Structure formats: C-alpha cells, structure tokens
Amino acid sequence: MNNFPSSVRINEEGPREGFQIEPALIPTSAKIELIDALSETGLKQIQVVSFVNPKRVPGMADADQVVAGFKPKEGVRYTSLWLNEQGFLRAAASKRLSLTGRIVLSASEAFLNRNQNSSSQKNIDDHRAMMPVYAAHGVAVEHGGLQSAFGCNFQGEIPVETVLKAAADVFSIAEEFSQKLKTFVLADTMAWATPETVKRVVGAIRNRYPDIDVILHLHDTRGMAIANAYAGLQMGVRQYDAAIAGLGGCPFAQHKGASGNVCTEDLVFMCEELGIDTAIDLEALIEAANMAERVVGHPVPGSVMKGGSLKKYRAARLGQRAS
Amino acid sequence: MNNFPSSVRINEEGPREGFQIEPALIPTSAKIELIDALSETGLKQIQVVSFVNPKRVPGMADADQVVAGFKPKEGVRYTSLWLNEQGFLRAAASKRLSLTGRIVLSASEAFLNRNQNSSSQKNIDDHRAMMPVYAAHGVAVEHGGLQSAFGCNFQGEIPVETVLKAAADVFSIAEEFSQKLKTFVLADTMAWATPETVKRVVGAIRNRYPDIDVILHLHDTRGMAIANAYAGLQMGVRQYDAAIAGLGGCPFAQHKGASGNVCTEDLVFMCEELGIDTAIDLEALIEAANMAERVVGHPVPGSVMKGGSLKKYRAARLGQRAS
Numbered sequence: 001m002n003n004f005p006s007s008v009r010i011n012e013e014g015p016r017e018g019f020q021i022e023p024a025l026i027p028t029s030a031k032i033e034l035i036d037a038l039s040e041t042g043l044k045q046i047q048v049v050s051f052v053n054p055k056r057v058p059g060m061a062d063a064d065q066v067v068a069g070f071k072p073k074e075g076v077r078y079t080s081l082w083l084n085e086q087g088f089l090r091a092a093a094s095k096r097l098s099l100t101g102r103i104v105l106s107a108s109e110a111f112l113n114r115n116q117n118s119s120s121q122k123n124i125d126d127h128r129a130m131m132p133v134y135a136a137h138g139v140a141v142e143h144g145g146l147q148s149a150f151g152c153n154f155q156g157e158i159p160v161e162t163v164l165k166a167a168a169d170v171f172s173i174a175e176e177f178s179q180k181l182k183t184f185v186l187a188d189t190m191a192w193a194t195p196e197t198v199k200r201v202v203g204a205i206r207n208r209y210p211d212i213d214v215i216l217h218l219h220d221t222r223g224m225a226i227a228n229a230y231a232g233l234q235m236g237v238r239q240y241d242a243a244i245a246g247l248g249g250c251p252f253a254q255h256k257g258a259s260g261n262v263c264t265e266d267l268v269f270m271c272e273e274l275g276i277d278t279a280i281d282l283e284a285l286i287e288a289a290n291m292a293e294r295v296v297g298h299p300v301p302g303s304v305m306k307g308g309s310l311k312k313y314r315a316a317r318l319g320q321r322a323s
Numbered sequence: 324m325n326n327f328p329s330s331v332r333i334n335e336e337g338p339r340e341g342f343q344i345e346p347a348l349i350p351t352s353a354k355i356e357l358i359d360a361l362s363e364t365g366l367k368q369i370q371v372v373s374f375v376n377p378k379r380v381p382g383m384a385d386a387d388q389v390v391a392g393f394k395p396k397e398g399v400r401y402t403s404l405w406l407n408e409q410g411f412l413r414a415a416a417s418k419r420l421s422l423t424g425r426i427v428l429s430a431s432e433a434f435l436n437r438n439q440n441s442s443s444q445k446n447i448d449d450h451r452a453m454m455p456v457y458a459a460h461g462v463a464v465e466h467g468g469l470q471s472a473f474g475c476n477f478q479g480e481i482p483v484e485t486v487l488k489a490a491a492d493v494f495s496i497a498e499e500f501s502q503k504l505k506t507f508v509l510a511d512t513m514a515w516a517t518p519e520t521v522k523r524v525v526g527a528i529r530n531r532y533p534d535i536d537v538i539l540h541l542h543d544t545r546g547m548a549i550a551n552a553y554a555g556l557q558m559g560v561r562q563y564d565a566a567i568a569g570l571g572g573c574p575f576a577q578h579k580g581a582s583g584n585v586c587t588e589d590l591v592f593m594c595e596e597l598g599i600d601t602a603i604d605l606e607a608l609i610e611a612a613n614m615a616e617r618v619v620g621h622p623v624p625g626s627v628m629k630g631g632s633l634k635k636y637r638a639a640r641l642g643q644r645a646s
Contacts, residue, residue, distance in 0.1 A: 002519075151633070152636075153636045154636075156637055157637075191630060194593060194597055195593075195597070196596075196597055220626060221629075221630035222630045222631075223549055223589035223593075223626030223630075224549065224592075226546055226549060226550045227549045227550040227553040229550075230550040231553075259626065259629070259630065266546035269545055270517060270547060274517055274518070299622055302546070303543065303544065303547075306544075306582070307514060307544035307545045307546075307582065308545075310474070313477075314479055317479040
C-alpha cells in the first residue's frame with residue numbers, strides 16, 4: 001500500500017556533506033560556483049557549510065568566505081550546520097543564512113561516547129544550554145531529530161523503543177523552553193536502515209507525534225539509500241536530505257566506507273518518475289552534479305548523472321509522433 | 324503491503340554481463356578465478372559466458388576456454404547465454420553447462436529494429452526455428468521472458484498491454500512446440516523501471532500466468548535497481564539476476580551510461596536484512612566482489628563491498644554482552 005505524497009521537498013546538503021569529507025582542499029571559488037549552480041535548479045533549501053572547528057574539519061575552514069561569496073537566489077533557504085554556540089554565532093553573524101534552532105540528539109548512546117566523547121545526558125545538557133542562545137537571537141527552535149536512528153556501528157540495532165525514548169528527550173527540551181518543533185529528522189548516520197526499518201521507525205514517530213513533519217537523512221554506504229527513500233515515499237514522508245552527485249559522508253563515523261547521502265538527482269528522478277512533484281529541474285541538477293564531480297576531482301556515486309534522464313528519449317518519441 | 328518471499332534465488336550474471344562489456348581484455352585465468360570464487364559463496368546459479376560473435380563482443384572470444392577451465396561445484400548450475408543456433412551448439416558441446424531452452428522476446432519493437440537489425444516477427448521466427456534444435460538435443464524449453472519490459476530508449480514507455488501481447492507471443496511459441504515454461508524473466512534492459520512499474524508489470528504477468536516464476540533482471544543505469552528489487556520483493560518475486568560488484572551493462576544498448584545489473588552483494592545484504600533467506604555467504608561474496616574489482620581494474624558500483632556488512636558490528640556487540 002502506498003501513501004505517496006503529491007510533492008516532496010529535497011534539502012540539498014552536498015556542499016556541506018560533500019566538502020567536509022574531501023581529503024583535498026577544494027578552492028573556495030569552486031564551492032561557491034557549485035552553490036550558485038544549485039541555486040538555479042529549483043531546490044528550495046541548500047545547506048552550504050558547517051561552522052565547525054577547522055582543525056577537525058579542514059575542508060570547512062573557509063566557511064565564512066563561502067557564505068560571503070555565494071549569490072543568494074530569491075525563494076531559496078540557505079542553511080548551515082553548527083555543533084555548538086561558537087558555530088551558531090558564526091552562522092548568525094553572516095546575516096546571509098536562514099537560522100532555525102535545532103535539537104538533534106542521538107538514538108545511540110554508544111555513538112556519542114565513541115565519536116563525540118559525550119553522553120546522552122551531556123548531549124541533552126548541551127542542547128538545553130543552546131536554547132537561551134537561540135532565544136537571545138530571536139531564532140525559533142523548530143527542528144528536532146535523531147542521529148543513528150536506525151542502527152549504530154557501536155551499539156548495533158536500535159530498538160524502536162530506544163528511538164522513541166530519545167525522541168521524547170528532544171520534544172521535552174523543546175517544551176521546556178516553550179518551543180514547538182515543526183520538523184523531525186531521522187538520520188541513518190551509519191547506514192543501517194532498510195526499507196522495513198524506515199517504515200517501522202517513521203511509523204512509530206508519527207504515531208506518537210502526528211503533527212510533526214518527518215525528514216529522512218539517508219546515507220548510502222550500503223547501497224540502500226534509494227530503496228530507503230522509496231520506503232519513505234510509501235509512508236508519505238515529504239522531506240528528504242540529499243547530496244548532489246551523492247557527495248559526502250560523515251567524517252566522524254570512523255567508517256572507512258562512509259559514503260554520501262542519497263544522491264539528489266537520483267532521488268529527484270525517482271520521485272518525478274513516480275509522479276511526485278519536486279519542483280526541481282532534473283537536467284539542471286544533472287549539470288550541477290557533473291560540476292560537483294569536476295570540483296571534487298574523483299568519481300562520484302551518482303547514477304542518473306551518468307545514465308542520463310529519460311527526457312531526450314521521450315522528446316524524440318514525441319517528435320516522431322508529431323512528424 | 325508486503326508479500327515478501329521467505330527465500331530468494333539469485334542468479335549471478337557478473338562474469339557474463341561484466342566481462343562482455345569491459346573494454347580491456349581480461350585474462351582468461353582471471354575470469355576462471357572469479358567464477359571459482361563465486362562457486363564458493365552459496366550461489367546456486369552462475370552465468371559464466373555468452374557464446375556470441377567475438378567480432379561483436381571481443382571480451383567473450385575466450386568463452387570456450389573459460390568454460391573448460393572453471394572448477395564446477397556440486398549443486399551449482401553453470402549457465403551461458405546464446406543468441407542463435409551456433410551459440411547454442413557451442414554451449415551444448417562444452418558438456419559442462421546446464422542447458423535450458425529459452426524464448427526471450429522484446430517488448431519493444433524499436434529496440435529490435437535499432438539494435439539487432441531485427442523485428443518482432445523475425446525474432447519470433449528465429450525463436451521458433453530454435454525449438455527443433457533444442458528438441459534434437461533433448462533440451463527442455465522452460466525459460467521465457469521479455470527484454471525492454473519497462474521502457475525503451477527507442478520506443479519510450481511500454482504500456483502493460485504491449486508487454487502482455489509480447490508475453491503471449493512467448494507462451495504461444497512454447498505451446499506450439501508442447502513446451503511448458505517455468506520461469507519468465509522481465510528485463511529492464513535500458514533502465515526505465517521504477518518500483519511502481521515493476522509492480523504493475525509483475526502483477527499483470529502473474530495475473531495472466533499465475534503458475535510462472537517471475538525473474539527480475541534489473542539494470543542500475545539510473546540508480547533504481549535496488550529500489551526496483553525491493554518492489555519485486557514486495558510483490559513476492561523469488562528470483563533475481565544480479566552481478567557481483569555491479570559489473571556489467573549491455574553493450575548493444577547504445578547507451579553510454581549503461582551500467583551493470585543490480586549488485587549481487589547489495590541485493591543479498593538487503594534480502595538478509597529483511598529476513599529473506601538467500602543461502603549465500605555475504606562475507607564470501609564481498610571477497611569475490613573485491614576480486615572482481617581487481618580483475619576489471621577500475622572502480623565498480625557495489626556499495627556493501629566498500630561499506631562492509633554489519634556482521635562485525637553485531638559480533639562485537641555480542642562479545643560485549645557476553646563479557
């Protein structure tokens with residue numbers, strides 16, 4: 001049984017997910033060029049940088065210059081990632097980015113222990129401490145979510161009950177500070193998800209929080225991302241994070257095979273072929289994907305950018321019929 | 324609604340699909356080494372070569388030597404592809420291959436016109452002409468199917484009615500020669516399928532021919548193969564062609580982005596994670612995929628071979644619990 005949405009929103013995260021993991025430093029101008037190209041595709045949200053410690057993520061050392069350099073397109077939200085107050089203040093100082101406060105915890109305690117030298121309680125405390133900072137800047141906290149929502153290299157399977165418990169922590173921080181979450185991201189940080197776990201976890205979250213808009217953030221490390229996105233579509237999920245050309249990966253997952261998010265143009269292709277509107281120009285997206293491949297200078301995972309869309313074949317057929 | 328099968332059979336076609344398209348000639352010994360490795364993974368069917376004109380497919384010029392050289396494993400069917408009597412006679416002469424007569428037509432007339440300088444009628448006649456040849460060799464004709472069953476670069480969308488009409492031609496040839504088809508392959512030759520067209524076409528074929536065992540042959544040119552396989556699983560389809568490491572592609576599709584079949588180890592990973600038995604050792608398959616990558620000497624599409632299975636993480640967790 002399908003419960004396809006009539007349209008989806010795709011949040012492009014290639015510039016952030018992609019460039020933060022690239023071993024070679026990408027010229028700032030090339031990053032800006034790609035962001036500007038993505039702005040012309042119909043994408044409504046583009047995450048352009050993360051404001052993180054350049055010692056840990058050298059690829060993001062030029063985040064301020066990237067943000068200062070791109071050409072904002074009307075109707076597009078440009079977002080950024082931050083992990084602490086310092087990062088948020090850099091984002092706020094730029095004056096060019098959309099700011100939404102967020103509470104994203106981890107469904108896996110072991111992931112926090114092993115990768116962030118943290119704990120669930122410390123993570124909660126850190127997020128609570130950010131709430132007055134957001135308030136001081138007039139930034140509403142509307143985005144919640146969970147990392148490692150489908151499994152974890154350090155903790156193994158994550159039972160739905162564990163996901164719901166961590167989700168309750170997220171919602172309770174929001175409530176404590178009188179904030180109402182609108183979106184809730186379920187991130188498959190270490191690529192454990194299958195279509196069935198996507199359905200199970202999405203279903204459980206929506207049963208508990210019927211008003212929330214679920215976002216799926218799907219990594220393709222084990223080749224399941226597009227099938228997992230399809231499962232999300234079957235469940236009616238309307239928002240997906242994605243990365244142009246399949247760029248990216250999580251530099252902190254200690255995962256040598258870490259690969260990018262679900263590939264934007266492959267996801268757009270699937271949605272459009274299923275009759276689900278993306279409002280994105282697939283051909284422009286394919287050009288941007290080819291640009292992304294040139295920018296990173298190595299083969300990228302995307303398929304439709306190599307195989308091509310079906311547009312030219314359909315156009316040829318229409319031409320034949322008309323003649 | 325899922326109608327997952329309890330188990331699936333995966334027909335490995337990497338050696339045939341993969342090596343026929345490689346621009347560099349692969350040493351015969353390397354092909355044999357890969358086939359022997361695949362034999363140890365639990366795969367029950369491996370298509371090892373195609374007997375085709377070496378002028379058209381130079382990568383298959385050593386087909387006879389490959390067939391003479393591999394080490395047959397008990398319980399594994401070794402198969403081959405042929406396109407005409409000459410090819411079949413080479414397969415039959417080898418005495419080392421399982422032979423099943425087949426009637427595989429094309430749902431797209433334009434594909435036959437443009438790629439094989441043929442037509443639907445000529446294709447039917449050619450297959451009819453093969454029937455006495457099979458009979459003379461005591462080979463039962465049990466396998467039918469259709470190329471381009473989900474769309475075609477030259478013909479565009481293929482309506483279900485067109486698929487059913489072409490399928491009727493297949494079954495009527497079998498009936499004419501008193502043969503009973505057991506399996507029916509639906510091939511997404513030019514990668515037009517989506518999960519929804521897979522469901523539609525599989526459903527239509529099974530409604531019309533309830534006793535037939537459908538096989539899906541899914542190309543990954545546009546990144547949809549694993550989602551399409553998932554759709555097949557949802558429909559209860561129990562047999563899939565696949566290619567180790569995602570090797571392959573159709574050299575006749577005039578399709579520069581032609582990429583391989585659904586990747587065997589990614590498909591096995593998905594099935595096993597969904598609780599569907601494959602009887603295949605995923606770790607052995609990953610080793611074979613790495614061998615395949617070395618053999619072809621360039622990056623291959625497979626994901627699980629790079630990202631790894633989940634076995635070691637689960638084993639570590641069990642160790643923690645035990646201690």
